[in-house]
Amino acid sequence: PFTPAENEETEAEAASVMPAYQRFLAEQEGRHVLLYFGSAALYKGYDILLRLALAEPTTCFVHCGDSGNDYVNDAQVAGMRRELLDQGRLFETGRRLEGQRSIDAFFASIKAFVSTHRMYISSGTVLQALAAGKPVLVPDRGVLSYRTVRHQIGRVYHPARFADLQAQWGRLMADPEDAYSARIAAFMENFSRERLMDALVRALRGRTVAGGPLELQRQAVPTPAP
Numbered sequence: 001p002f003t004p005a006e007n008e009e010t011e012a013e014a015a016s017v018m019p020a021y022q023r024f025l026a027e028q029e030g031r032h033v034l035l036y037f038g039s040a041a042l043y044k045g046y047d048i049l050l051r052l053a054l055a056e057p058t059t060c061f062v063h064c065g066d067s068g069n070d071y072v073n074d075a076q077v078a079g080m081r082r083e084l085l086d087q088g089r090l091f092e093t094g095r096r097l098e099g100q101r102s103i104d105a106f107f108a109s110i111k112a113f114v115s116t117h118r119m120y121i122s123s124g125t126v127l128q129a130l131a132a133g134k135p136v137l138v139p140d141r142g143v144l145s146y147r148t149v150r151h152q153i154g155r156v157y158h159p160a161r162f163a164d165l166q167a168q169w170g171r172l173m174a175d176p177e178d179a180y181s182a183r184i185a186a187f188m189e190n191f192s193r194e195r196l197m198d199a200l201v202r203a204l205r206g207r208t209v210a211g212g213p214l215e216l217q218r219q220a221v222p223t224p225a226p
Contacts, residue, residue, distance in 0.1 A: 002193050010099025017093055017102055024060075024091045025109060031060045031089070032173055033110045037125045039068035039096070045116025046071065048165070050080040052114070053089065055166055058173075060089040064106045065096055107132035112154065112172050116165075120144055130188055135180040137165075137172050151187040153180055 025033075034053050040046040040063065053061035061084050071077040084090035097103055107113075113129030113136050120142025129136055136154035138144040148154045157168040189195065 004100035006099055006101060010101065013097060013099045014102045014105075017097065018105055021062075021091060021093075021105070021109075024062075027088060028060050031058055032056075034059045034061050035106060035110045035113060035129075036061070036063045036065070037106070037128070038065040040065070040071055040077075041068050042070040043118050045118050047074070047077050047080070048116040048162075049114060050077060050084070051162065052116075052165060052169065053084060054080055055162075056169065060084075060091065062106065062109070063090075063092045064103075066094065067092075103128070104132065107134060110134055111177070112137060114165075114169065115139070115144060116159075117144065118159070127188075127191065130184050131191075133181060133184055135172065135175070135184065137168055147187070152183045153187050 034049055034056075036044075036046060036049050038044065046063075046068075050061060053059050081090060097106075107129055110129070111134070113126065113134050115123055115126050115136060115138045117123060117139065120139055122143045123138075126136050126138065126144060130153060136144075136148060138148050138154065138156055139159040140149075140156035141159060145156050148156055155168045155172050158164040
């Protein structure tokens with residue numbers, strides 16, 4: 001939504017969740033936040049991000065969402081969660097958040113966002129991170145990789161090589177804070193209200209931006225003689 005509305009429920013949500021989160025962050029001694037957003041799901045690679053958090057002592061794991069059903073009987077995932085909890089490096093909201101103020105606060109607390117999607121499609125969560133001005137680390141496959149590399153808005157890693165994920169995370173954390181800011185802002189212009197409306201109008205009228213597919217198609221087809 002372009003103009004998300006806050007109400008009594010979302011205000012109560014923020015009042016409930018945010019003080020606890022701020023206390024957790026204060027205890028982290030400068031650790032980087034690995035944010036997992038949404039239900040714990042196999043296709044989103046919840047287990048992979050847990051593993052990365054355990055492998056990187058300079059991180060903490062923050063799950064903004066509910067536990068889902070995919071890992072209910074997964075002893076390995078349960079063990080990783082317990083280990084992070086024992087180390088004081090795990091924060092879980094235990095529920096989906098609806099208020100934009102709360103959501104913005106979680107994305108503001110990260111330096112970069114990591115996608116461990118096992119399906120290499122577009123990701124609304126990646127776009128949320130970019131909207132917050134944060135660079136992304138994504139698998140080097142599919143749409144996520146194409147956008148990230150083409151627009152230089154983060155880094156990519158080989159999804160079958162955990163060591164590469166860990167190495168690229170380290171490089172991204174070593175990058176200057178503003179290394180990607182200008183390119184992220186330019187990329188996110190593609191998702192502005194104006195661009196959306198323009199795309200809809202052009203699609204309905206059967207026209208695209210000059211040089212686009214329909215424009216090129218028209219140029220390729222000769223005009224019939226009178």
